[in-house]
Amino acid sequence: MSSTAVSVAVKIDPEMRERMKRLAARRRRTPHWLMRDAIREYVEREEARDAWQEYRETGLHASAEEVLAWLDTWGGESETAAPACHE
Numbered sequence: 001m002s003s004t005a006v007s008v009a010v011k012i013d014p015e016m017r018e019r020m021k022r023l024a025a026r027r028r029r030t031p032h033w034l035m036r037d038a039i040r041e042y043v044e045r046e047e048a049r050d051a052w053q054e055y056r057e058t059g060l061h062a063s064a065e066e067v068l069a070w071l072d073t074w075g076g077e078s079e080t081a082a083p084a085c086h087e
Contacts, residue, residue: 010035060085 012020020031027034055061066083073080 059087062086 017031020034024031024034062083062085070080070083
């Protein structure tokens with residue numbers, strides 16, 4: 001997966017900066033890696049929350065069986081389209 005540089009200033013207090021530096025060192029990562037990972041986790045969690053809310057409002061879904069059957073076709077000559085959502 002390719003990445004695109006985004007120039008954004010995020011202001012954090014000196015104590016948080018030091019905590020991040022210590023944690024990054026313990027994890028053998030950079031503070032930059034920690035921030036990217038935290039953003040990824042936040043976005044994934046919020047997308048899941050939105051999907052759950054949409055399901056609660058509409059009842060539309062695809063069953064596990066439908067999704068697994070669809071995934072079984074991936075990479076083959078008979079690859080099918082994703083299952084349609086239904087109530």
